[in-house]
Amino acid sequence: xxxIELTPRQKRIIAIVKEKGPITGEQIAxxxxxxxxxxxxxxxxxxxSGYLEARPRVGYFYxxxxxRSLWLERLRDLKVKAYHAPPIVVLEEQSVYEAIVxxxxxxxxxxxxxxxxxxxxxxxxxxDLLRAAIGRQNLEExxxxxxxxxxxxxxxxxxxxxxxxxxxxxxxxxxxxxPVVVPKGEGRYALEVVGRFTKTTVTRVFxxxxxxxxx
Ligand code: ADP
Numbered sequence: 109x110x111x112i113e114l115t116p117r118q119k120r121i122i123a124i125v126k127e128k129g130p131i132t133g134e135q136i137a138x139x140x141x142x143x144x145x146x147x148x149x150x151x152x153x154x155x156x157s158g159y160l161e162a163r164p165r166v167g168y169f170y171x172x173x174x175x176r177s178l179w180l181e182r183l184r185d186l187k188v189k190a191y192h193a194p195p196i197v198v199l200e201e202q203s204v205y206e207a208i209v210x211x212x213x214x215x216x217x218x219x220x221x222x223x224x225x226x227x228x229x230x231x232x233x234x235x236d237l238l239r240a241a242i243g244r245q246n247l248e249e250x251x252x253x254x255x256x257x258x259x260x261x262x263x264x265x266x267x268x269x270x271x272x273x274x275x276x277x278x279x280x281x282x283x284x285x286x287p288v289v290v291p292k293g294e295g296r297y298a299l300e301v302v303g304r305f306t307k308t309t310v311t312r313v314f315x316x317x318x319x320x321x322x323x
Contacts, residue, residue, distance in 0.1 A: 118150050122159055122170065130167040183317075188274050189267030191313055192288045192303035197222050200229050200253035204240045207232055207252045218285035220301050221256045228264070228287055228299045230256030260297050264289045265305050275310045 114122070117140070124136055133151055137144045151168070154160040161171035196214045198207050200223050207219055211234065223229035232252055240255045241247060265274045265286045274286060288303030 115150070117147070118154055121147065121150055121154060125160055125168045126170040129169045130163065132167040136168070184270050184272050186271040186313060187267065188265055188269050188271060188288055188303075188305055191271060191309055192267070192305045193309060195220050195287065195301045195304045197301060198232070198252055200224070200256075201251050203248045204237060204245075204250045204252055204255060205247040208237050208241070208247070211237065216285075216304070216306075218283075218304070218306070219252075220287045220304070221252055222301065225293075225298075226300075227292060228259060228262060228289060228297075228301050229253065230258045231262055231285070231287065232256045233284065259299075262287065264299060266290065267302065271310065271313055274305050278305075278307060278310065 120140065121136055124139055125131055128135075128139075133144050133147065136151075137147050140147065151160065151162070155162050155168075158171060161169045163169065196210065196216045196218075197220045198210055200221050210219060211217070218231060218233045220228060221230040221232060230253065232255060236255050236257070240250060263277055263281045263283060263286055265277060265288055267288055267290065277286060278284070285304055285306040287299075287301045288305050289299035290302055292298050292300035
């Protein structure tokens with residue numbers, strides 16, 4: 109909603125619509141003791157700035173703050189579990205070469221690395237692999253575990269967290285991807301990887317919301 113300085117008459121119109129909506133322009137004018145033509149510009153301004161909503165043949169509704177908080181509520185209600193993609197993983201002892209091949213084959217930017225227990229051990233991103241590739245090592249002999257970012261320094265998200273909170277983590281920690289995890293077994297860092305949440309996920313949700321279609 110655009111913040112505009114409202115005139116006393118516009119404020120009275122909002123109060124009337126809040127109380128009596130849906131209500132026609134005619135009826136509002138009548139309650140104010142004015143003509144429909146006089147209040148027409150006010151109604152246009154209030155509709156365009158998002159305070160009121162006009163439905164043909166029904167009349168005006170109050171759409172201001174209520175609508176906005178509904179929208180925010182809806183945004184925070186979207187859960188990671190409804191949108192995340194499957195995880196793409198490699199094992200810690202697999203080679204950097206194998207990781208690069210997987211990155212291309214799976215068309216992703218980040219791989220999650222699993223330890224011997226098959227739990228989250230680390231993350232390798234495009235740049236980690238590029239860095240290793242411009243070094244002089246033999247990529248088939250270097251295990252991915254040697255170049256990955258390691259637990260407990262991995263930023264993760266759970267299926268129950270909101271898309272909004274997950275997107276906030278992507279921005280805050282400046283990473284492209286978060287492993288979606290659930291606790292498994294003993295210990296704070298014993299995490300099973302069940303999905304991937306990436307900047308692409310956020311973009312997909314954003315576009316679908318704009319279309320008002322199911323994501
Ligand atoms: P890029 O390689 O395109 O820069 P990122 O920005 O995601 O990709 O990665 C930057 C660095 O952060 C890399 O070293 C990577 O290992 C690390 N990283 C990526 N994702 C995470 C994460 N979820 N938690 C912690 N570190 C991460």
